[in-house]
Amino acid sequence: MKSNLKKVLLPALACSLFVPLNSYATNGYFLIGFGAKSRAMGGTGVANNTDGMAAAFNPATMIDSGDSFDLGAEFFRPEVAIYHDSGLMGLTNETSNHDKFVVPSMGGVYRWNDRVAVGAAVIGAGMKTEYNQTVNNSACTSLGGVGCPPTVFNILNNLASNEAGVELYQIQMLPSIAYKIDKTHTVGATFVMAGQYFRAEGLEDFGFAGFTSGGAASTQIEAQNGLTGVGFSHSFGMGYRLGWLGNFLNGDLKLGVNYSDRVDMNKFSRYDKLFAEQGDFDIPENWTMGLAYKAQPDMTLAFEIQRINYSDVASVGNPGPNAADPTDLNPLCPGADTLDCKLGGTLGMGFGWTDQTIYKLGYEWQYTEKLALRAGLNYGKAPIPKDQVLFNMLAPATIEKHITLGFEYKFNEDYWLSVNYMHAFLNTIKGPTAFGVGGATVTGSNASIAMYQDALGATLSIRF
Numbered sequence: 001m002k003s004n005l006k007k008v009l010l011p012a013l014a015c016s017l018f019v020p021l022n023s024y025a026t027n028g029y030f031l032i033g034f035g036a037k038s039r040a041m042g043g044t045g046v047a048n049n050t051d052g053m054a055a056a057f058n059p060a061t062m063i064d065s066g067d068s069f070d071l072g073a074e075f076f077r078p079e080v081a082i083y084h085d086s087g088l089m090g091l092t093n094e095t096s097n098h099d100k101f102v103v104p105s106m107g108g109v110y111r112w113n114d115r116v117a118v119g120a121a122v123i124g125a126g127m128k129t130e131y132n133q134t135v136n137n138s139a140c141t142s143l144g145g146v147g148c149p150p151t152v153f154n155i156l157n158n159l160a161s162n163e164a165g166v167e168l169y170q171i172q173m174l175p176s177i178a179y180k181i182d183k184t185h186t187v188g189a190t191f192v193m194a195g196q197y198f199r200a201e202g203l204e205d206f207g208f209a210g211f212t213s214g215g216a217a218s219t220q221i222e223a224q225n226g227l228t229g230v231g232f233s234h235s236f237g238m239g240y241r242l243g244w245l246g247n248f249l250n251g252d253l254k255l256g257v258n259y260s261d262r263v264d265m266n267k268f269s270r271y272d273k274l275f276a277e278q279g280d281f282d283i284p285e286n287w288t289m290g291l292a293y294k295a296q297p298d299m300t301l302a303f304e305i306q307r308i309n310y311s312d313v314a315s316v317g318n319p320g321p322n323a324a325d326p327t328d329l330n331p332l333c334p335g336a337d338t339l340d341c342k343l344g345g346t347l348g349m350g351f352g353w354t355d356q357t358i359y360k361l362g363y364e365w366q367y368t369e370k371l372a373l374r375a376g377l378n379y380g381k382a383p384i385p386k387d388q389v390l391f392n393m394l395a396p397a398t399i400e401k402h403i404t405l406g407f408e409y410k411f412n413e414d415y416w417l418s419v420n421y422m423h424a425f426l427n428t429i430k431g432p433t434a435f436g437v438g439g440a441t442v443t444g445s446n447a448s449i450a451m452y453q454d455a456l457g458a459t460l461s462i463r464f
Contacts, residue, residue, distance in 0.1 A: 040406025
């Protein structure tokens, strides 16, 4: 039986490196964890991982995983809403048209010998929004926005798309190796191969307003060029990860560290007048450290801290329009804007995200020999400052608090099923934008972005 499983699953794992993933924002635009076991325990996994998804968290943990292949999926339902009160835009009060997603997961580990394990995982990140955007008209504009239909970014011109939103899909393929130095220390390394797919729609007015390096547009085609409505663009890149696992107190205490270098992606060529640095959108550097402690033979506690350095990526970290001074929108370029200060330039405006620190807590109780029960908490302050809500209507990553539950059932020595549920609590960020009611400078909050999430998933772990 195990020999036959190897023949089937090892090729399947190789094929998994080319399976695309759909996902959605939660810890910023990273998922809290990968696979049902981790997601039931608050996203933990850097020190406590004994399944096929080990390479997704810390390549060194593969040494504890045994020969396994994991295949899973999660039904993901985020609810997204935005609000904006502006004399220029009218009243925007919209929810995203897309609120149902399926998130697959896949990974495997093979113990080469007592000291070496090899494996791989495929992980994803991303987000998707789409809002109705009824086109403005001259009669509505002449009323100073009073009675205008809902709009999002079609501020100036009636040629903007009837829908506004973005889609970002990130895929990382992680072939990995672990080496056990001695009974206490194991190290691991991962070669990261990454791909991204992105599209935007409904942003033509930024072209008409002259926000881009191409100057003010006079036609819809000019307004779209390099900015919006040009379909999907892709980028590819490579990077690395390094991991360490320490076993102490006769294996009752495990410490783990994973460092993921910034993945240098080539540019989104179709959106070189939207993202800073001519369409650059790298995957940010991040690191995680944590522990897993077996408090009793049937009880394990896990705690982790993760840091994601979003601000190092200019297209994400550069500030958006300056709400304090609508006459000088780019805070990085006081006075007249050069081409470098326009959208797509080196100093072009971005989403204004700050770095995010995430805390994860997980609990596992081996209730019987076949049944394990799990729970977890996950918290990270949203990376969006209050004065950055305007551009973040496109990417409202407001979530901060998650609660998770799940279980694992072992049918026999070869087949284990894990199930997880996650609820991310509603969080609303309110703040000013550069477009106040009647065009006035905003002194309070005239806009907000909000989100909550629910998810239900399952992972089948096949041991061979």
